[in-house]
Amino acid sequence: MKLGEALAARAEATRRIEQLRARIVDNARYQEGEAPSENAADLLGEAEEACAELESLIRRINRTNSVTRLGDGTITDALARRDGLRLRHSVITDAADAAAGRRDRRGGARQLRSELMFLAALPVADLRAQADRIAREIRAVDVAIQRSNWEVDLLD
Template structure:
């Protein structure tokens, strides 16, 4: 099985576990004289099996990520780089938006109102955000390609 397939199975198992949690809590109590919509004990047992499967997948995915080489490190290193690039891009974009006054009134109604002046160079921040977005796309493409090439470890 390829790493990308295991990632899809992990996402599916996470969704199933969340759905089962919701169904268990919805069926955990019922009114006297009525029958519950579903057997809460059976749903709880099913959730336990799904979570065991999820734990196994997570362990194998993590082991594979740590052992799979990409460029200058492991796939785990590339994932960390992608996460930090996303955070950097978000911060720089937010700073540029705030300095540009986006989401705020862009003009004065009266001469007596104070004029707002940007404290940061908006154009430079936009260029920096574009560069970060490019780096993010490159790292993400590398990760996706590797996910489809790497075999999942046991």
Template sequence: MGDVKLAEALALRADATRRVEQLRARVAASARYQEGEAPAEDAVSLLAEAGEALEELEILIRRINRTNAVTVIEEGVTLTDALARRDVLRLRHSVVTSAADAAAGRDQRGAVRQLRSELKMLSALPVGELRSQADELARRIREVDMRIQRANWEVDLLD
């Protein structure tokens, strides 16, 4: 692979991962067959092909990880740091949104829960404040993601 941008390598990784999964399924489907019948495919050669695809995938992942670790996208922040930040911001957004939904009496589908009790349900959390936090987190996620995507298209994959 000559001058490959990081974004291209990420697409290749996704393709390679799908290919490995397809080969895994084909190996499993061909691993046993009925006596007197021929197997649908040669499981031994499929397994060997999967092994080669996995070796290529490992090399690609190593190159991507090396590139992410040394690529600085802003003062003192590597691409690896930004990916970790984005992942945690997404989790934080999920926690805050779930808390706001629960406090507002909504279930996972967004429907308001009705209780057949005469007791009034009170919110233990400030729903409006949590919604504002969720909006701010979503904005920060978009900003970090934009910097990551820009780097993906600008940075060359390392060997």
């Protein structure tokens, strides 16, 4: 099984567990004189099995990511890099939006001469250019990760 297939299976297992959780909650109590539509205990058993399978899959994915070389490091290093870049991108984008007045309906404009004018404390154009550079880097790291996901075999 390729790493990419395991990642898809992990996502499917997570969805299945969430569906089972909802069904368990819906059937955990029922009104006297009526039967629940499903057996909550059976559903709980299914959820336990699905959780165990998910845990095993996550262990194998993490083991594979931590030993598989990608660029100067491992896939785990690349995932951490991508997460860090995404966080930096969101901070810089939020800063640029705030400086541009996107969070404030007034946007720096004033209706009367007596109203105070709001000025940007940060260079919006520079921040936007920096955010664009980081977004390109995120895409490059993500492409490398995705490529390796379909080239690398999942470890046991």
